[in-house]
Structures are given as C-alpha cells and as structure tokens.
Amino acid sequence: MAARLGLSTILQCLIDSGCDINSRTDSGETALMICAKYKREECLRILAMAGADFGLVDIAGQSVSSIAGSNRWSLGFQQAVLDVIRAGKVLRSSSVFVFSPLMFVARAGDIQSLKALIGWPDINLDYQDDNGFSAVMVTALEGHVESFRLLVYAGADVKLCNNSGETCNNPI
Known part of the structure; x- marks a missing residue:
C-alpha cells in the first residue's frame, strides 16, 4: 500500500523493520511493480536501493520494466534506475532474461551508469x-x-x- 500511494517514508520504515520487499499480491505483483504501475519514482528508488528483485514477473508475465513501458513511464523509470546504479548500488535481478542491468544501461547509453x-x-x-x-x-x-x-x-x-x-x- 505504501508503494501504491507513494509513501516513501513509510516504505523505508517497513524495509528497515525487515519486511519482505519481494512479497506479492494475489496477482503476483511486487512493490516494485506497483511503483511502476502508479509511477512512484522515489518509492522505486528506495526499493531498488534495498535490493528488490527486478527479474520477477507477475501472473500475467509482466515485469517491472514492461509495466513501466505499458504505463508510459519509461523515462521516469529509466531515470530512477540509472540514479540507483550511479549511486553504486548493484541492482538485483534473479533473471537476466527478464531484466539485465547491463543491457538496460546500454540501451540508455548513460556513461556514468x-x-x-x-x-x-x-x-x-x-x-x-x-x-x-x-x-x-x-x-x-x-x-x-x-x-x-x-x-x-x-x-x-x-x-x-x-x-x-x-x-x-x-x-x-
């Protein structure tokens, strides 16, 4: 709910308290996917910094990056992801076939990342x-x-x- 509403401070408190950042809804969505769905850039950054998995898919086979694209939020998503990488954080992806940080950055052409x-x-x-x-x-x-x-x-x-x-x- 914190990810859906864009409550980044509450989300950070939940993470600090040890919540499962890759927990799923009944439709298989993770908090990261919900951030993309509702265009919550700061919450997405917080989850990425905490190690949320970019390689997961929901029951419809949608990943966080495909959800961002279908919601016309590719640039906001790209900016948030590149910011996290530039900060030196290793993004977690359990499947490079779903999300490869290297391929993502190559497409963006961002030198610092x-x-x-x-x-x-x-x-x-x-x-x-x-x-x-x-x-x-x-x-x-x-x-x-x-x-x-x-x-x-x-x-x-x-x-x-x-x-x-x-x-x-x-x-x-």
Whole structure:
C-alpha cells in the first residue's frame, strides 16, 4: 500500500523493520511493480536501493520494466534506475532474461551508469539477450559512441554474433 500511494517514508520504515520487499499480491505483483504501475519514482528508488528483485514477473508475465513501458513511464523509470546504479548500488535481478542491468544501461547509453556497472563484480560484458545482442551491439545500434568505446576498452567482445549473424562490425 505504501508503494501504491507513494509513501516513501513509510516504505523505508517497513524495509528497515525487515519486511519482505519481494512479497506479492494475489496477482503476483511486487512493490516494485506497483511503483511502476502508479509511477512512484522515489518509492522505486528506495526499493531498488534495498535490493528488490527486478527479474520477477507477475501472473500475467509482466515485469517491472514492461509495466513501466505499458504505463508510459519509461523515462521516469529509466531515470530512477540509472540514479540507483550511479549511486553504486548493484541492482538485483534473479533473471537476466527478464531484466539485465547491463543491457538496460546500454540501451540508455548513460556513461556514468555504465562505468559503475563495469566495476561490479561478476558483470558479464559479453552477455547476449534472447536475440543474441550484447551490450556493445546495443550501444552501436543506438548510436551511443562513448558507451560503445567504454565497453570496448573494458574488454567487451566486438566479434560476437547475434542470432542473425551480425556483429558490431556489420551494419545492424
């Protein structure tokens, strides 16, 4: 209810008291999903900082990022997520197929967030999504030159092929 109403102070108190931040409603929604549904940016930041799971889906198969998109809140959602990453917080995702922080940042082309991610332990710069796209491919596709350069210098493999056989060197 605190997430739905945007009561960030109460939400923080609940988290501090040890509530389950990934608990679900009858429809499988988490507090993070409810924040996206009702466009509660500060509550979303608080939950992300506390380690809420971005990789969960509700019973309809919707994730927090897909809910934000369907509610026309992509920019607010993006800003909140990037703010958390820039603050050095490792976002939790139990499924990179549902939400990959690296792919999210690559699509956004945010240099500061990308620098923070590259410093995370266990980050796989060569992770490929269901279509075979890696973060370096996404930055090339989106025209994020500085992000592309940063990934290459960090060691991302530019020779990987996506499911269509294209690489960063091919026109995508």
